[in-house]
Amino acid sequence: MNSESRVVIIGAGASGAAFAWRLAQQGVKSICLERGDWLNPDDIPTDQADWEYRRITDFSPNPNVRKAKSDYPILDANSEIKPLMYNGVGGSTIMWSAHTPRFRPSDFKINSLDGVGFDWPISYWDLAPYYEINDSVMGTSGVAGDPGNPPRTPRDTPALPYGAVGTKMANAATQLGWHWWPSDGNIFSKSHDDRFGCNNCGPCEMGCRIGARASVDITYWPKAIAMGAELILNASVSHIEVDAKGFANKVIWFDQNGTEQATSCDFVVMAANGIGTPRILLNSVSNLFPSGLGNSSGQVGRNFMLHPIAGVSGVWDEPVQSWAGNDAFCLLTQHFYETDSSRDFKRGYEMQVTRGQGPLISALGGFGLNVPWGQGHHERFDQVFGRVATVAVTCEDLPTDTNFVSIDSNVTDRFGVPAAVMNYELEANAQQMKSHGIESAKAWLAAAGAREILVNPLVAQAGFHLMGTTRMGTDPNISVIGQDCRAHDVPNLLVIDASVFASSAAVNPTPTLQAIALRAADQLVKSGM
Amino acid sequence: MATFAEDVQRAFADTVLPGNLKWPKASEVLNFPLHHLSSVEISSEILNLDIWGRLVSASPESRQSIGSEIERDLSAVFQLLLPLIFSAYYSHPEVLSLIEAEHSYPARPPMPEGQTFILLASPPALPEVTKPIWRKDGTETGEKVFALQATDPRKEWKLEEIMRWHTS
Numbered sequence: 001m002n003s004e005s006r007v008v009i010i011g012a013g014a015s016g017a018a019f020a021w022r023l024a025q026q027g028v029k030s031i032c033l034e035r036g037d038w039l040n041p042d043d044i045p046t047d048q049a050d051w052e053y054r055r056i057t058d059f060s061p062n063p064n065v066r067k068a069k070s071d072y073p074i075l076d077a078n079s080e081i082k083p084l085m086y087n088g089v090g091g092s093t094i095m096w097s098a099h100t101p102r103f104r105p106s107d108f109k110i111n112s113l114d115g116v117g118f119d120w121p122i123s124y125w126d127l128a129p130y131y132e133i134n135d136s137v138m139g140t141s142g143v144a145g146d147p148g149n150p151p152r153t154p155r156d157t158p159a160l161p162y163g164a165v166g167t168k169m170a171n172a173a174t175q176l177g178w179h180w181w182p183s184d185g186n187i188f189s190k191s192h193d194d195r196f197g198c199n200n201c202g203p204c205e206m207g208c209r210i211g212a213r214a215s216v217d218i219t220y221w222p223k224a225i226a227m228g229a230e231l232i233l234n235a236s237v238s239h240i241e242v243d244a245k246g247f248a249n250k251v252i253w254f255d256q257n258g259t260e261q262a263t264s265c266d267f268v269v270m271a272a273n274g275i276g277t278p279r280i281l282l283n284s285v286s287n288l289f290p291s292g293l294g295n296s297s298g299q300v301g302r303n304f305m306l307h308p309i310a311g312v313s314g315v316w317d318e319p320v321q322s323w324a325g326n327d328a329f330c331l332l333t334q335h336f337y338e339t340d341s342s343r344d345f346k347r348g349y350e351m352q353v354t355r356g357q358g359p360l361i362s363a364l365g366g367f368g369l370n371v372p373w374g375q376g377h378h379e380r381f382d383q384v385f386g387r388v389a390t391v392a393v394t395c396e397d398l399p400t401d402t403n404f405v406s407i408d409s410n411v412t413d414r415f416g417v418p419a420a421v422m423n424y425e426l427e428a429n430a431q432q433m434k435s436h437g438i439e440s441a442k443a444w445l446a447a448a449g450a451r452e453i454l455v456n457p458l459v460a461q462a463g464f465h466l467m468g469t470t471r472m473g474t475d476p477n478i479s480v481i482g483q484d485c486r487a488h489d490v491p492n493l494l495v496i497d498a499s500v501f502a503s504s505a506a507v508n509p510t511p512t513l514q515a516i517a518l519r520a521a522d523q524l525v526k527s528g529m
Numbered sequence: 530m531a532t533f534a535e536d537v538q539r540a541f542a543d544t545v546l547p548g549n550l551k552w553p554k555a556s557e558v559l560n561f562p563l564h565h566l567s568s569v570e571i572s573s574e575i576l577n578l579d580i581w582g583r584l585v586s587a588s589p590e591s592r593q594s595i596g597s598e599i600e601r602d603l604s605a606v607f608q609l610l611l612p613l614i615f616s617a618y619y620s621h622p623e624v625l626s627l628i629e630a631e632h633s634y635p636a637r638p639p640m641p642e643g644q645t646f647i648l649l650a651s652p653p654a655l656p657e658v659t660k661p662i663w664r665k666d667g668t669e670t671g672e673k674v675f676a677l678q679a680t681d682p683r684k685e686w687k688l689e690e691i692m693r694w695h696t697s
Binding site: 044046047048049050051052053056057103105106108109112113118123124126128129132136143144145147148149151152153161162163164168171174179180181182198199200201202203209210264314319321323324338353358359360361362370374375378381382385386483525 | 544545546547548549551552559563565576592593596611612613615618619620624625628631632633634638639640641642643644645647649652653654656657658660662663664665666667668670671674675677678680683684685686687688691692694695
């Protein structure tokens with residue numbers, strides 16, 4: 001089967017959905033090829049007795065554990081941090097905590113300000129309006145007025161409840177004289193528009209059965225489809241073909257029966273995340289692009305950034321009901337966010353207060369709780385269950401040539417398309433930063449009255465922020481795309497996911513990549529296409 | 530390929546969840562063979578190892594060291610069995626009732642009822658906002674917005690105003 005569309009988007013996740021919606025608003029129709037399907041909220045197992053077991057098996061955010069039909073293999077033996085993502089309509093916003101801090105202005109100018117990494121060719125101010133538009137479509141709880149960030153509009157609903165854990169940690173931050181602020185999140189704390197308010201059930205990363213937590217399958221996509229955007233499901237893209245002049249003109253994909261399909265187009269828009277996007281580009285080899293599409297610089301797949309995260313847990317003598325409320329955030333401090341010349345590293349980290357887990361993951365000693373099996377198991381379970389909170393120390397990662405995504409044709413998905421390979425090692429700056437962050441987290445928890453403090457120096461199952469693999473820049477020798485998200489080599493090829501990030505900041509990337517996607521759609525329309 | 534015999538399942542479960550004065554050991558609440566284990570296939574080479582027989586016949590006191598041996602020498606099997614058995618135990622109604630009594634954790638899945646913050650203390654007051662503290666980025670717009678925020682740090686901003694900050 002052959003089909004045609006002016007604009008073909010690859011991937012129906014956070015950025016693809018935002019892009020399709022913004023185009024449709026301006027009368028431009030698009031087709032989105034998505035390798036997965038819609039997730040029926042009734043299939044989210046948080047109402048089942050074995051919900052925690054499902055979380056670590058077939059409902060795991062790690063595709064190598066989950067092994068769903070829509071997943072592709074990601075070889076991670078060469079990476080200290082393992083991949084987390086979801087393939088389906090909504091992308092990784094399906095398995096998502098929905099914590100939505102923004103990049104700070106300095107995050108876009110790290111070379112000018114601190115002499116490390118690379119500056120973006122755009123600034124915070126280019127994205128500020130798009131952050132706002134995105135917040136309004138996704139729906140945001142929180143409190144405007146954080147002095148640690150530029151102003152933003154009032155949030156749709158108040159911040160999510162702090163609970164006992166958040167209250168202790170907020171008071172401790174105040175006592176220490178540190179910046180802190182309630183976290184912004186794409187979760188309604190009370191009913192708003194046509195969505196329910198959060199009932200504080202806890203495991204947001206498993207998906208939200210009531211839609212209190214946003215995901216783009218319930219925010220952007222219904223609106224985009226109503227305006228004419230089209231989704232093709234179970235469409236696994238293999239590669240992109242080019243014409244004799246080097247323009248992308250056809251997307252080749254497999255349907256769920258394994259039949260090869262082709263869709264002709266004027267523009268190809270990559271929105272397949274920081275691993276999926278370089279995988280497809282590197283698989284798109286032709287005479288004109290022998291090392292992969294858009295890869296004359298050799299930079300496709302390079303500069304792979306994750307956020308190294310340390311988990312520092314505090315255990316209190318008294319119960320703090322740590323299973324209640326969003327488990328991944330309630331408040332944060334950016335007290336150590338910027339470069340300080342007295343430290344042995346550049347840039348900085350954010351610390352966010354996460355809460356505890358249910359009985360099974362606690363019993364298994366998740367999050368470094370040191371719960372043994374056998375003798376002493378029940379005694380230790382009683383000591384920690386419901387009495388723990390974890391500070392996640394999220395470190396800014398710097399781009400390096402030696403951290404990269406590649407492909408391996410010896411291992412393929414079920415259609416014979418080569419697997420992605422993660423090659424990642426913490427660089428020295430991040431190691432030093434993380435060590436500093438662990439000490440800060442310990443001090444914070446101690447000030448909050450924690451009796452025992454446990455350190456997980458690197459959370460391995462934390463590769464959810466996949467960034468930098470088709471870097472944005474002005475110099476085509478060291479970057480892949482320009483400020484308008486068009487590839488230097490292939491002007492009708494766009495990349496709009498976090499692959500474009502020139503720096504990683506120390507915060508969750510989703511609002512930033514969505515703001516970039518909205519801006520890229522406007523720029524494409526403005527260009528006259 | 531087959532799975533573990535009932536007596537092996539019971540012995541392993543009681544090894545990893547031995548119980549104490551408050552908590553039941555695994556075999557006091559679980560029915561064997563475990564439904565959770567029915568679909569787990571183990572190679573006959575592993576099933577035929579004599580360590581399983583030693584585990585079954587060992588006294589409760591000596592099972593801990595045999596369990597450690599299994600964890601060390603048959604790590605993949607151990608890591609497969611442990612969450613399956615823990616899951617069966619920690620989702621069992623009797624165990625959940627004990628957790629509820631001991632820790633106030635509701636004896637049900639998190640949905641659809643959700644959770645209630647029964648221990649919520651008075652929320653802390655937000656930090657006093659007197660001036661912006663973010664790092665300027667060296668741009669004209671950054672300077673301008675910082676100055677505006679410093680002039681009125683509690684101002685409620687409208688989208689239209691933010692749209693006017695910067696045009697590129």
